[in-house]
Amino acid sequence: MNRRVRKINRWTLVTAGVLCGLLMPFYAAARDVRQVVVVVTMQLPACETHLTHFVDRLEQIGEQSGIDIDLTTIRANGDRQYAENQLKKILEKGRPDVVAIIATLASQAAVTVFKDTGVPIFFFQVSDPVGAGLIQKIGEPTGTNVTGRVFTVPAKVRTDLIMRLVTQTVPPDRPVVFGYIHSTYPSAMGDIRQLKTIAAQENHLRFAVHSLAYEKGPDGMPVMLAAAAKGVQTLSDRVDFWWQPQGPLGEHPDYTRLLLERSTVPIAMGQTMDSVKMGALMQITPDLEAGGREAADFVAAFLKGTDPGTIPVTPPARFQLGINLTTALNLNIVVPPDILALAGKHVYRG
């Protein structure tokens, strides 16, 4: 009898051990899953490219969505209030571990909702974070729960590059005039402010500006494009080239189409690589792939306990330059070898 009882006990212990061994990983995984929230301001190519590389990189470094992290993606459709409401709902359910934000409006919403919560916030694709009220100063640790990367190429670099091209076609005795039709979206406002500062310092370029109100949401774009069309009509006779603004309007393919179809004025500075493919002479932006990957690395670091307040907000290290050779040849512009070499694979015709 005793022998039989001992045998049963032994088998019971072995079975319990095996079950514990099998269930332990699920138990451990369940404990380690952390919540990461990504908010995309608008469904524009640049934002989506950033998001794709961000998610890919997270998986590469072992933060797989659904297993290691619970990745929640919110698309705000250009509506800051919508972004704020969605983030508040998430916060009510529970404090997320990290929030990553793509573009300015969503970043402003996240900073408003998560202020003083201690939740690490990393913003990217924001061209003027100081002007947008996200941080106090570029280049220094923020000392708060917010940090990120500036998504812009310094205005002086852009004007210098473009002037090397366009001055080949404009008489040297007068300034080159760029038409700048923009919405009141924060990054566009910050961009034109910087460009005008440079124009004020140098007498060989000038900006003719047409401003229109920013309209949020998917329905806002047609309204803005219609307003932009009026700007094209107003400025076409007064400008040598178009300069596409930063922000949702400048990044939208229909805006490029509008400038190309409604006027004979060439686009000198495009806002996206697609605009160059469509006919803009040149564009230079921070490298979207590098930006997305870098953001993922920071998010992973925050999940491991890095304090975002110790990380300064700096400009990106890698850029993409695109050239449309057909436009250059049509304008009798010779692209200097250093610019052509910088463009690398991003040299387009058509």
Added chain:
Amino acid sequence: MKLQTKISLGIIPLVLCSIFFLGLWSTKKTGENLHRSAFLYMDTIIDVYMQDIHLHHDLLKTNGLDAVESFVTAYQNQVFAAGREIKIAASSHLFIMDGGGHLKFCSKQNSGQMMESLWGPVARAAVKGDISRADGDGHVYDDAIEIMYVVRQFPPWNWVVFFAMDHDVLHVAERQIQLATTGIAVACAGLLIFIILLMLRRFFVIPVKKIGRAASAIANGGQVDRINVGSTDELGDLARHMEAMSAAIQQQQADIIKANAELEQRVRERTRDLETALSEIKTLKGIIPICSHCKKIRDDDGYWNQLETYILEHSEAQLSHGICRECAEKHYPDLDLYDDDTLGE
């Protein structure tokens, strides 16, 4: 002849000969290497420049612009501008000719016609692949001026790229090196001889003299506590041995003096003892007043002492008491003390 002179006479010619032959060898080698280095320098410069030409051409070709004249001309002008920017030696120049021997670009302001008459044949030969016949070893002569050059071809633009340098620069450099080498050799020889003599004097002559003086002092019976030779070499060891030897001699002399003193002291003491003993023996030998009855003896102070006491005090004799036969019979008649035959004997 002093030892220092002998050593100097042996070493100085050896040093002079070594430096002379070393200078001769280095001058010869320098001349050879200078020529080789000049070509290496020219090759490096022209290859860097060729890389720049290839880069510009590749950019055009990759982007389908190699047939667009405005781009080609602009890029060739960029190449010329880059050629002017390259930092090269003052006596050298970088220039480009076409396959027909016409000058396209020169980094120096030169007369195109003069350049073409000298370099045109070389350029044409280079294009034909006949460069070795036009020039055997990378030199041409312009009015007896020897010019070194290296040449590269760039067929896509029908260019012949030259980098030329006045050979006289090398000769000047060679002469400067010879002069410098001779000067340095003489200076080195002088310095070396001075150093050798200084070291010989410092480390050999002066210590030997010091040790010699110390040896003389020891020989004259003097005491040498310290010989001022601080080195730890053989001479230093010798000095230390000499110091030890001097100390040992001094010690031995002191021991001998001490032993003599002790001996003299012992002789003096023994003499005194003998004299004392002698004086005591003389007293016993003199007239001793003795009582004719009790046999007491009167001392010098007039006291009468027992005979035994006197003898004990004035001699080294020891007394043993006994009774003679007659006294035994007289004083102890009742006792038969002399039954034993040995008693009193």
